[in-house]
Amino acid sequence: MKDLTTASAPVTARAEHPVRFRGPRRLFEAFEDVFDEESFFLIVCVFIGIFSGLAVVCFRIAIDWTHLALLGPLPPVHNWRILVVPSVVGLVVAILVVHVFPAIRGSGVNQTKAALYIFNGFIPFRTAIGKFLCAALAIGSGQSLGPEDPSLQIGASLASVLGRQLKLSREKLRLMAPVGAAAGLAAAFNAPISAVLFVIEEVIGRWSAGILGSVVLAAVASVVVERWFLGSEPIFRIPVTAFKRPSELIAYLVLGVVGGVAAVIFAKAIGFLRPRLKAMPRWTQYFQPAIAGLLIGLIGYFGFPQVMGAGYDYMDQAMHGQYVWQLLATLAVLKILATTLSFVSGTPGGMFAPALFVGAMLGGAVGGVERYLFPHLVGSTGTYALVGMGVLFAGFLRAPMTSVFMVLEVSGNYEIIVPVIVANTFAYLVSRSLEPIPIFDLLTRQDGLVLPSLEEEREEAILRVEDAMLSAPAIILSAADYIDAAERRIGNSAQTIFPVRLQPSGWGAITREQIERRFKEGKGEHTIGSLISAQPLPSLYPDLPLDSALRFVQSCPIVPVVNRANPQKLEGIVTSQSVFAKYAPPRRD
Amino acid sequence: MAKFLDKLFPRSAILVLVLLTLAAVVGFAVVGHLVTRYNANRQARGRRLYAQGLADLNSGNAGKALEELRAALTSDPSNGQYELSLGRALRDTGRLDEAESYLESLWQRTPEDGTINLALARVAARRGSINDALRYYHNAMYGVWASDADGNRRKAQTELIEFLLQKNALAEARSELVALAASLPPDPVLQLRTAELMLQTHDYGDALAEYERILRVDRGNAAALAGAGETAYRAGRYRTAQDYLQAAVSTNSTDANLADLLASTNAILQANPFARRISDAERNRRLAAAFDDAGQRLTDCAQQRGISLAMVKPAASSLSASPGLASPLASLESRWLATKPELRRLRYEEENDLPDVIMDLVFAIEQQTAQDCGEPQGVNHALLMIARDRDTADE
Numbered sequence: 016m017k018d019l020t021t022a023s024a025p026v027t028a029r030a031e032h033p034v035r036f037r038g039p040r041r042l043f044e045a046f047e048d049v050f051d052e053e054s055f056f057l058i059v060c061v062f063i064g065i066f067s068g069l070a071v072v073c074f075r076i077a078i079d080w081t082h083l084a085l086l087g088p089l090p091p092v093h094n095w096r097i098l099v100v101p102s103v104v105g106l107v108v109a110i111l112v113v114h115v116f117p118a119i120r121g122s123g124v125n126q127t128k129a130a131l132y133i134f135n136g137f138i139p140f141r142t143a144i145g146k147f148l149c150a151a152l153a154i155g156s157g158q159s160l161g162p163e164d165p166s167l168q169i170g171a172s173l174a175s176v177l178g179r180q181l182k183l184s185r186e187k188l189r190l191m192a193p194v195g196a197a198a199g200l201a202a203a204f205n206a207p208i209s210a211v212l213f214v215i216e217e218v219i220g221r222w223s224a225g226i227l228g229s230v231v232l233a234a235v236a237s238v239v240v241e242r243w244f245l246g247s248e249p250i251f252r253i254p255v256t257a258f259k260r261p262s263e264l265i266a267y268l269v270l271g272v273v274g275g276v277a278a279v280i281f282a283k284a285i286g287f288l289r290p291r292l293k294a295m296p297r298w299t300q301y302f303q304p305a306i307a308g309l310l311i312g313l314i315g316y317f318g319f320p321q322v323m324g325a326g327y328d329y330m331d332q333a334m335h336g337q338y339v340w341q342l343l344a345t346l347a348v349l350k351i352l353a354t355t356l357s358f359v360s361g362t363p364g365g366m367f368a369p370a371l372f373v374g375a376m377l378g379g380a381v382g383g384v385e386r387y388l389f390p391h392l393v394g395s396t397g398t399y400a401l402v403g404m405g406v407l408f409a410g411f412l413r414a415p416m417t418s419v420f421m422v423l424e425v426s427g428n429y430e431i432i433v434p435v436i437v438a439n440t441f442a443y444l445v446s447r448s449l450e451p452i453p454i455f456d457l458l459t460r461q462d463g464l465v466l467p468s469l470e471e472e473r474e475e476a477i478l479r480v481e482d483a484m485l486s487a488p489a490i491i492l493s494a495a496d497y498i499d500a501a502e503r504r505i506g507n508s509a510q511t512i513f514p515v516r517l518q519p520s521g522w523g524a525i526t527r528e529q530i531e532r533r534f535k536e537g538k539g540e541h542t543i544g545s546l547i548s549a550q551p552l553p554s555l556y557p558d559l560p561l562d563s564a565l566r567f568v569q570s571c572p573i574v575p576v577v578n579r580a581n582p583q584k585l586e587g588i589v590t591s592q593s594v595f596a597k598y599a600p601p602r603r604d
Numbered sequence: 605m606a607k608f609l610d611k612l613f614p615r616s617a618i619l620v621l622v623l624l625t626l627a628a629v630v631g632f633a634v635v636g637h638l639v640t641r642y643n644a645n646r647q648a649r650g651r652r653l654y655a656q657g658l659a660d661l662n663s664g665n666a667g668k669a670l671e672e673l674r675a676a677l678t679s680d681p682s683n684g685q686y687e688l689s690l691g692r693a694l695r696d697t698g699r700l701d702e703a704e705s706y707l708e709s710l711w712q713r714t715p716e717d718g719t720i721n722l723a724l725a726r727v728a729a730r731r732g733s734i735n736d737a738l739r740y741y742h743n744a745m746y747g748v749w750a751s752d753a754d755g756n757r758r759k760a761q762t763e764l765i766e767f768l769l770q771k772n773a774l775a776e777a778r779s780e781l782v783a784l785a786a787s788l789p790p791d792p793v794l795q796l797r798t799a800e801l802m803l804q805t806h807d808y809g810d811a812l813a814e815y816e817r818i819l820r821v822d823r824g825n826a827a828a829l830a831g832a833g834e835t836a837y838r839a840g841r842y843r844t845a846q847d848y849l850q851a852a853v854s855t856n857s858t859d860a861n862l863a864d865l866l867a868s869t870n871a872i873l874q875a876n877p878f879a880r881r882i883s884d885a886e887r888n889r890r891l892a893a894a895f896d897d898a899g900q901r902l903t904d905c906a907q908q909r910g911i912s913l914a915m916v917k918p919a920a921s922s923l924s925a926s927p928g929l930a931s932p933l934a935s936l937e938s939r940w941l942a943t944k945p946e947l948r949r950l951r952y953e954e955e956n957d958l959p960d961v962i963m964d965l966v967f968a969i970e971q972q973t974a975q976d977c978g979e980p981q982g983v984n985h986a987l988l989m990i991a992r993d994r995d996t997a998d999e
Contacts, residue, residue, distance in 0.1 A: 055617050062624045069631045076642045088649060088675045181620060244639045248681055253709065328678050335705035397705060 056187050060194050060229040063177060064236025067170035067198035071237065072244045074147055074169060075203075078162055081155025082324060090320035097157070097315045101308025101323070104156035108149045108362060109304045113297075116145025120361040123168025125459050127196045128218050128466050136175055136188040143172035149363045153304070157323035159311055159353035161368020163203040167218075170199020170237070190226055193218045194233045201234035202241040204367075205249060206424035210234045213417040217455055220467040251331045253401065253426045258394065264437050266392055270381045270399060271406055271438035275445025277377055278410025281351045281370075282446075282454045288359040290461050303360035311353045321346050322353040325368040330375040330404070334397040338376075340383025343400075347376035366454075370407045378403015394434075401426050402438050409439035410446035413453035418443075480564055481557035483597040484576050484587035487514075491585060492525065492543050494518050499539030501530050512572055514585055515543055521551025522575040522585070557586055561597060568594050650680035658689065666697045684710055688723060695727050703727050718747035722760050729767045737767055738776075758784065758794065765801050777805045785814060792818050796827055803831065808839035826855045830862055837869055840992075842876075845869045871986035877959060878990070888950045891962050894987055895947060898966040899940050901984045905977040906933050933976065936969050967991030 085100045112120055119126075119142055130138045150165035174195025178188045193214050201210035211227070211234050219226065292303055314322050321329040333343060354369035382399025386392050401422060408418035422435045452460070459466050490508060492501055492515045505513065505527060513530075515523040525547050533539075533546060553567045554575045567574045568591040578584040657672035673690040680686060687710050694703035707724045714720060725740035741764035749756045761784050768777035781802050788794050795818050802811035815832035818825050833848035849866040856862065873879065875897075877890035906912070911933060943965055949958055970988040974980060980988055 058621060059624075062628060065628045066631065069628075069635045072635055072639065076638060079642075079646075083649075088653060088679065089671055244635060246682060328674070332674070332702075335709075336701040337699075395705075396701070 052184065052187070056183065056190075057229055057232060059177065059181060059183075060233045061236045063170070063174040063191070063195050064198040064201075064233035064238075065240050066173050066177070067166075067195055067233070068202045068237035068240025068243075070143070070147070070169050070173060071166045071199055071202035072241055074151060074162060074166055075245065077147065077151035078155045078325075081151050082157075085156050086323075090315075093316060093318075097320065097323075098309060098312040101157040101312045102305045103308075104152050105158065105304035105306070105308035105360070105362065106301065108153050109301045111145065111149050112304075112361060112363065113300055116141060116149060116363075118142050119145040119149055119168075119363045121358065121363065121458065122164035122365045123171075123363075124164050124196075124217055124455055125462065125464070125466070127168055127171040127192050128220065128455075128459070129464055130171065130175065130192040131189055131218065132466050133464065135185055136178060136190065136192045138168070138172040138175040138192060140172060140176045143169045143176070146172070146363055150365075153357070153362045153364050154324055156308065157311060157315065158304070158308060158357040158362050158364055159322055159324070159326075159350060159369055160357050160362060160364020160366070161325045161371075162365060163200055163367035164365025165363060166199040166203035167196045167214075167365075168199070170195040170197070170202070170233075174198070174233075190229060193226065194229050197230040198233040198237035202237040204421070204425075205238060205241060205247075206421060207231070207234040207238045209417050209421040209424050212420055213412075213414055216414045216417055217412070249425055249427065250327055251334060251425060253334065253397070253428065258398070258431050258434050263392055263394055264434060266382070266385045266389070266394065267399075267402055267434040267438040268441055269385065270378055270403060271441025272445050273381050274374060274377055274403060274406030274438065275410045275442040276449070277347065277351070277373065278370075278407055278442060278446045279449040281355070281373065281407075281411050282450055282457065284351065284355040285358055285454065286457045286461070288355060289458070292359050292361070293461075300361060304357075304362040307356040307360035307362060310356050314349055314353055319346065319349050322350045322372075326350070326372040327368065330372055330400070333375050333379045334400045336379075336396040338379065340380045340387070343376045343380035343383060347373050347380060350376065366412070367408075370411045371404045373411075374404040374407030375400040376403070378406060398431060398434070402431060402434050405435050406438045406442040410442035411454060413443065413446065413455075415439055415443045478561035478597055479557065480555045480559045480561055480576055480589060481587075483561055483564065483589050483593045484557060485589065485593050487585045487587050488512075491516060494523065494542060494544030494547070496543045497539060498530060498533050498541050498543065498546070501543055502534040502539065505530060514573065514575055514588065515547060516583060516585075517544070517551050520582060522554055522577070523547040523552055524571070524573050524575075526572075554582065555589065561594060564589050564594050646679045647683075650676045650683060650686060652676075653679060654686055654689065657693070661693055661696075666693065669693060670697070684714070684720075688720060691727075692723055695723070695730065700727055700731055715743070716748045718744045718749040718753070718756055718760070721747050722756075722763075725760070725764070729763075732771070734768075734771055734773065737764070741767070754787075754789075758787070762797065762801070765805075769801070769804050774805050777801070778807050781805060781807065781810070785810065790821070792822060792825060792828070796831065799828075799831055799835070803835050803838070806838075808835050811835045812839065812841075812844075824855060826852060829855060830859070833862070833869075834865060837865055840989075842869050842872050846873060868985060868989070871983055872989050875983055875986040876990050877963060887959070891950060891959055892947055893983075894966045895940075895943070895962055897983050897987060898969040899944075901973050901980060902933065902936055902940060902969050905973040906937075908977050909933075932972050936965070936972055939965050940969065963991075 085104065086096060118139070123146060126142070127138070130136055146165045146168050150160070150162065154160055154162055171192040172195065174191040175188070178191035183191070196218050197210050197214040200213060201207040204210055211230050214230055215227075292299075295303075311323060329346070332338065333346075338346070350369055350373045354366065354373075357364060358366060379396045379400040381403070382392075382394060382396050385399075386394075386396075404425070405418040405422035408421060409415045412418075418439045419432070419435055422439075423429060423432060456466075488510055490505055490510055490513055492504075492513050494515055494517045496504075501513075511527050513525050513527070515525050517523050525543060529546055530543075533541065552571050552573075552575060554577045555564055555567070556579050557576055558579075564574060568589060573588040573590055575585055576587045576589060578586055653672045653676035657669045657676055660666075660669035660672060670690070670693055673686060673693055677683065677686040677690055687706055691703045691706035691710065694700075694706065704724070704727050707720060707727060710720045711717070711724060721740045721743035725737050725744055728736035728740055741760055744760035745757045745764070761780060765777050765780045765784065768774075768780065781798065785798050785802075788798060795814055799811045799814035799818070802808075802814060812832055812835045815828045815835060818828040819832065822828070829848050829852035833845050833852050836842070836845035836848060839845075846866070846869045849862060849869055853859070853862050853866055875890060875894060877887050877894060879890075882890075943962060946958060947962070949956070966987055967990075970980065970984060970991050973984075974988055979985065
């Protein structure tokens with residue numbers, strides 16, 4: 016690495032000191048040449064993965080210890096503790112959030128996205144500490160939230176701190192947040208592929224090959240660390256799942272539709288209540304998490320402690336067919352209620368685990384009803400619960416790719432890929448048609464931010480070269496043509512500029528005026544090739560984005576659009592006029 | 605210090621990487637220590653909850669036991685013993701779906717484990733699923749056991765045989781028994797159990813052979829004597845049965861069942877006209893006695909059912925209170941009446957088929973009356989047994 020700051024200007028004042036090779040150790044100098052900024056960045060990504068993995072391991076332990084210390088190892092149904100603990104801890108968390116860690120409200124996904132797009136990758140270290148403490152307290156005390164989104168933000172925050180300390184360039188520093196986010200999420204989920212996809216779908220919001228390598232490296236490194244310490248067992252002990260009859264896809268389709276509707280109800284409830292609670296007087300913010308905790312405690316007190324906390328154990332039990340469908344349906348409804356209360360009150364914590372919980376319960380319930388009505392269906396409750404998880408993920412978080420891979424990674428079973436795809440697709444479509452704005456976009460809008468999203472990108476019509484392409488001119492000349500022959504050939508045609516096929520390859524252009532002037536000068540025996548630049552014109556392919564034509568149309572009169580299989584075949588041309596016409600706003604006639 | 609290092613190695617990439625590596629090593633050490641304590645804590649909690657769960661299970665508090673076993677498993681998710689116990693507890697409380705789910709997830713990890721296969725086999729047996737039970741019992745029989753592999757395999761095979769008997773799958777049970785007997789050690793308890801199972805599968809030959817194997821080593825084994833006697837009796841080998849039963853009764857005179865069985869054997873041996881080494885006169889006497897006893901049984905049965913027969917009231921022959929019953933009984937009565945004059949020929953004619961005709965009728969009467977009026981007692985029971993064993997009787 017010659018200089019860590021050579022790629023672009025440093026972000027902070029401290030970064031203005033260039034990183035130089037003036038180490039007194041020759042040994043170091045010998046190694047320095049190995050690193051350019053790109054390879055150094057990739058190595059740093061591995062370290063981000065390691066540190067995020069370590070942080071997430073500690074975070075999980077903290078949640079578990081908090082839960083044990085506050086609520087005990089067994090579900091304390093009909094016990095006063097279940098009412099007091101979430102309320103009191105809610106009050107403590109509220110005080111911490113209001114006075115010490117104001118940036119840690121909510122899930123953390125949007126904050127990480129904002130760091131990427133607005134704050135040049137800056138996330139204060141205080142956010143990581145605050146998220147760690149408050150989310151561990153909140154989840155451990157029974158608030159209906161999950162540890163994944165906080166892990167994502169903790170990872171992003173650590174990465175941001177490391178990037179700033181290493182004085183990486185602005186471009187790289189921006190990328191640190193998603194890299195750390197992927198590492199944190201991967202460790203929390205023990206699922207690197209899903210984490211990478213989620214970060215691309217929801218945090219970066221764009222498919223970008225440039226960042227993929229670093230995100231994958233960080234995610235894999237963090238998962239390795241997490242497995243090193245906590246073992247390679249998946250979050251759930253997946254029961255035997257099977258998909259044997261294609262006709263059963265109809266049952267999964269129904270699950271997808273029900274899941275899509277439930278996801279919309281869940282999202283609408285949050286979208287409706289959150290701004291209203293935020294708009295209440297400031298002093299109420301101290302009590303909102305406490306009241307949410309009390310209400311959730313009441314749900315637990317009256318026989319449904321399953322809705323408290325992340326609920327992984329209960330998802331596991333649902334997958335093992337422990338609950339009848341009526342109870343599963345009740346738990347799904349109560350979990351939506353409990354999570355809405357926890358989340359809108361501003362308690363720090365994530366929505367991944369609750370979405371999975373609701374999906375698992377809903378899946379099990381729908382599967383139970385379907386099997387009751389159609390006993391020939393062979394899918395077990397566990398299979399429906401597993402597919403249900405992906406359904407809510409696709410419908411609520413609007414991350415269809417992540418939802419499919421998440422189920423596959425969590426279950427390690429590719430036999431159910433078809434039901435998962437069918438159910439998730441329908442959930443996604445139903446949810447999207449009923450509520451066009453995804454939950455994370457809704458939350459960013461409520462916070463007054465405008466951030467890009469993959470959902471928007473899906474809606475966008477991409478302009479391509481072929482959209483602005485004019486058909487190939489009637490007269491195409493060759494560089495070997497003589498000027499007098501060319502002059503005769505162009506005759507009275509209306510064409511003013513002529514593409515010229517160069518030898519052995521490439522394209523040029525010549526104007527009518529150039530040909531006629533040379534002809535009049537008596538240079539008819541010269542070839543066209545002698546008149547035009549040896550440097551061929553840049554050419555384009557029809558399927559390229561139209562943006563790529565913008566670089567050439569200003570400097571070239573025409574830009575040839577050639578066939579990918581045969582570059583000597585002219586498909587058409589683009590001109591500055593034809594390109595800009597496509598970018599012009601539609602006329603209101 | 606930082607400034608000093610900065611001067612010495614000013615923002616070198618190598619230095620940064622070395623520092624990051626050192627930080628990672630320190631992080632690993634700290635988190636490793638934390639995780640070790642955490643795991644130890646979890647395992648201790650798991651053990652405590654597991655012990656409580658087992659205690660509650662034994663004291664009949666299944667609901668609490670299941671909660672504790674689940675919590676134990678949550679505390680130590682990799683502990684197969686907890687998962688197995690939870691699966692078994694769920695199975696024993698009738699929650700077969702859940703039990704199967706837990707046990708199958710264990711099975712996925714160690715499909716060769718005999719204990720898990722046996723637990724799954726018991727779930728399948730409780731469901732009544734013969735195919736699954738067979739599969740898992742066989743897996744258990746050929747699977748890996750942590751201790752006493754032979755004993756556990758025999759236990760699994762014995763359970764399978766009992767399950768097959770319960771399902772009346774006698775052929776399958778017999779084939780399992782043959783395999784079990786071949787691998788038995790010289791242990792009278794095991795041999796006795798095997799012989800009992802053979803007896804239940806109606807494999808009298810092998811059962812008797814098994815009992816005799818025990819008796820060859822221990823001539824006075826009361827259970828083997830009784831078992832051999834009963835087996836021989838069921839096989840229709842009444843002379844053998846008599847010998848064993850007499851020996852059994854002499855060693856255990858208080859067993860009323862044995863005494864009844866011996867009495868029945870004696871009655872059969874005394875009533876059987878087909879017995880070898882008896883004189884013609886004795887044979888004829890037995891035939892005549894059997895004929896009379898059968899006639900009496902027919903009459904008694906008809907009276908019991910409220911049917912009037914010619915033997916009782918000749919004028920009212922074939923009148924019946926219950927046409928469904930009257931018809932076969934009346935038909936037998938007609939045959940009995942028609943055969944009675946023929947009895948005289950027994951004294952004069954040799955090598956004729958009359959004994960067979962008589963006994964055919966006797967057997968028909970005994971079987972029909974047994975069907976209509978219940979199992980007979982005494983001589984009639986003996987005649988019924990002779991009828992049933994006619995083709996197999998060797999004595």
